[in-house]
Amino acid sequence: MPPHSGSLIRCTECGEHRLAGSTTRCRNCGTDTGEPVDASGPVTLHSFTEIHRTFPGFETPYVVGWVDHPAGVRMLVRINDAAAATLTLGAQLEMVDDGMSDDGIAYSCRPAAMANGAVG
């Protein structure tokens, strides 16, 4: 099972989004309640790297990246099914709901279909 990519929490008070696990309070309004939201869909690749040396327990190589989510969150994700050589900055990727997490929502981030954007 691939590690979780980003899950998003929406503040119940002001609607600001944050990455699950990042903060317990909304940094916009300070409210400490929020609800998971559907984060699936297209995101834009800000940067990425292929990791070759890492901590014990990880299999190399693997690709991590920063992607910009339309909800207003730049999130760190694992990019699955991707050879680093095929990725370009600004490419469209897809957050895909894998529905496999204990807490309800887990995503993998994958290159979108070639027709969708700047991949290549």
Add this chain to the structure above:
Amino acid sequence: MSVYALGVGMTRFTQQPDRSPQMLGAAAGAAAMADAGLRREQVGALFCGSVFGGIGIGQLIARELGMSRLPVVNLENACASSGVALRNAIAWVASGGVETALVIGVEQLTARGPGLVKSDSQGPSEQLGLTLPGLYAMHAQRYLAESGGAVEDLALVAVKNRGNGAMNPDAHFQAAVTVEQVLESPMIATPLTRLQCCPSVDGAAAVAISSARSAGDSPAARGIAITGWGMVSGNALDVPGSEPEATRLAGDLAYEVAGVGPDDIDVAELHEPFTIAELEHCESLGFAARGEALNRLREGSFALDGNVAVNPSGGLLSRGHPLGASGAAQIVEIVRQLRGDAADRQVPGARIGLAHIMGGNITEIDSSACTVHVLCA
């Protein structure tokens, strides 16, 4: 009130797992006091920066040095720990709280075991497998795409700094390398190869600061004035469009306090745990326009005889990076350069120097802390 760096000292930075943090810290502290001509009873307070030194590391060092009853302040701020220790010591001295303070940065890394440095926290980044080289590698990918640079350009940072480190007896690596060697070393996180990553080493560095220009029994006034200081903690980076700002903000603060600008700096020690960092920081500190640091580097602007000599000590890439000790080691180098004591790596005519250190363990924040200090001969 003016503040002076009266004396500096450091252990060699290298792998020395048999030396405890307090042994390393005491060796550096004693060297700095001897360099300043200070007796230990003249030291009014001790500030110790370390990441993994443990509870009471400063007090253990003070005990090693036979110093007691003085106030001891321990600071952890990731790689910037001893830069932050200096910033706090300056506040005590400049406010008249004490006349003289000793700042020590210390780290024993290799006794913790091999492998990548990892924070104790287990945030989303760690769970996804983002390493520190991986974080900087993403900066590098972005930088190269925006500036039109190539991996060979990144390698030039390592080539320059390893060349400087070859002339520094306190450095871990004391051999020059070529672009080919840098690029052919094992890939760590694309595009960063091993020789673009700083080595994990052990060591300590210290600086004695005072509101007096010299210690009472010092043969000559050798104090180097610390004329500017700035510190910020970083901005959030998990918003689309956000950019790292800590270095620019801390630098602007220090320039303003010192009354100087980037063009006045003759010599600078910058935080470059990975090659890309030096280029980014040169731009943030105003040594090059945005996207231009690669061109300035190629032209030799950052060489020992360039417009501003960057990392004449060899920097983190060559001297090695014992996290909490690196900020103090930068001050050691700048003071030696401004005294004209840097031997083969002396920057000709160096009069104004700058030290920049930053560190963080939270991926989504630019840094836990960033400090910039300006010193003037």
